[in-house]
Amino acid sequence: MTEAQRLIAEAATAAEQSYSPYSNYRVGAVVVGSDGVEYRGCNVENAAYGASICAEANAITNAAAHGVRAIDTVAVTCLDGDACSPCGNCRQIMREFGVRRVILTNESGEPVEYTLDDPTRADGAERTPGASIERRRG
Numbered sequence: 001m002t003e004a005q006r007l008i009a010e011a012a013t014a015a016e017q018s019y020s021p022y023s024n025y026r027v028g029a030v031v032v033g034s035d036g037v038e039y040r041g042c043n044v045e046n047a048a049y050g051a052s053i054c055a056e057a058n059a060i061t062n063a064a065a066h067g068v069r070a071i072d073t074v075a076v077t078c079l080d081g082d083a084c085s086p087c088g089n090c091r092q093i094m095r096e097f098g099v100r101r102v103i104l105t106n107e108s109g110e111p112v113e114y115t116l117d118d119p120t121r122a123d124g125a126e127r128t129p130g131a132s133i134e135r136r137r138g
């Protein structure tokens, strides 16, 4: 098992704690803090849907609440439906803590690595529209 596969497995475990009665879409995330500790998060929804918290934001704020101020890697996966990708708000939260590497999963559940800055995948294979928008704004 690669490190990326292990982190995605951790994220899947985190997703089991998801509180998502409105979307029924369970998402989990794990971050590795600069202290070397892994912090988990899951999505926590609200009847006021905009007050919902994404798994990535939960994991990063969990790390921050333990004193972490720098995060290199975020791994995210979901247990239901299509593969997920971080929203703009979460990308901004990642930016704040210096996230460089984002590990998502493809349709087969295999890890795929992205950088936060570059519209190409970390392996250079393909473009992601959201990331292109981010670069134009930057």
Ligand code: THU
Residues within 6 Å of the ligand: 020, 023, 025, 027, 042, 043, 044, 045, 052, 053, 054, 055, 056, 076, 084, 085, 086, 087
């Ligand atoms: N969600 C996440 O937690 N992370 C993502 O990367 C994509 C979406 C959550 C938000 C909401 O609770 C549910 O998934 C449906 O969008």
